[in-house]
Amino acid sequence: MNVELLAPDHERLWSDLHDLARLSEPDSEGWTRRVFSEPYRAARHWVRSRMRDAGLEVSVDPAGNIVGRLPGRHGGAPLVTGSHTDTVQGGGRFDGIVGVLGGIEVARRLRETGTRLDHDLLVVDFLGEESNPYSGSCLGSQAATGVLTAENLDRVDAAGNRLGDVATAFGLDPDGMLTPTWATRPLHGYLELHIEQGPTLEQRGIGIGIVTAIVGIERFLATFVGRSDHAGTRRMDDRRDALVAAARTVLTVEREGCAAPGDAVATCGDLRVEPGAENVVPGRTRLAAEFRSEDQVWLSGVRRRIVEEIARESAENGVEVLIDWTVDNPVVPTNPSVQNLTSAAADELGLSWMAMPSGAGHDAAHLAARCPAGMIFVPSRDGRSHCPEEWTDSDQIATGVHLLAAGLARMDQEATVDNDFGPTGEETGSLLTGTTAER
Structure with missing residues (x-):
């Protein structure tokens, strides 16, 4: 196969990216498009x-993911690519979008050049990859791969809104989100294109990152319950200040991160104080935090240490604390075969590349439990991401999309990609069933 023919239409790709980015929340900073928002609905x-324009057969699966299918010569277990189109509050234009539009552009170029893969190609826009107010992330990929549970759908946000109810109001079927999808059947492999979201590639002057592993992520929501009192009349030595206890936890989390091995990090990202008045001693505080590392042993140890330290410090302040942990994903190595095929494709295209881990979580972490999976990174200017300043040059994105096409082509030509989930040539019938409409 002549992979040079699969180079993307640079101007079309860049125009699509900005057209999609403009579908954002008008009163929010940056290019905000949070899951279940109206701009997110419009973007979907x-x-x-765009998938239909590219010649894909389009459906929404029971998990709420948008799936475009380009039929291959022989069908069977499909190749999969994709990412997400939701953003964090105040996010940028490139995170996630590059992988979805890159996959659509690959499908376009395959059709325009008359190139047909042996396997079906699925391009997926996964539902709600970013962290949400319900203490979770990667909703669509978790649901598609059978990881999402009824308990997850019962989680509530700070206002008491239940995730399952919010999904229903968006036009999705919560029961359907718990049923098997195409992602629980044999898959030939998965390859995701994404911006790096860090500074390594730019600092080293390298154009491509071949991802070796995705960090494990453990999060907790701590609820501190003290006692509300008048701020002017309650003595300092007679207070049960929930915010003071939470503040000590912020410093404890920071100490753990600073003392961690390798590139492990620890972050407190959300703090809510009740009743939230300067003349009232805080009686209740909610704190959300997370730990990330390639070292699963450290992640397991930090959970035990942090619980013991928070309990001790809170007791010193006369405050009770409840801690609810969620494991976003364990440390996930990418598939060595996919790494090798992708790096060989990069060499064929004459691209500079390096092997590197991902410090961010991705839908690929959940697909890796179902099939051989890998990721491609392109540089991020100054390493900025999850902010309006997030930027990747158009030629860097086009290069990443070209490598995505070449990598998928190499995976397609392999009879097997070390797939432990069943023979890759197995006929599975129609994969896109149980569709759902959005209101």
């Missing part, structure tokens, strides 16, 4: 339209 309709 836009993506479905």
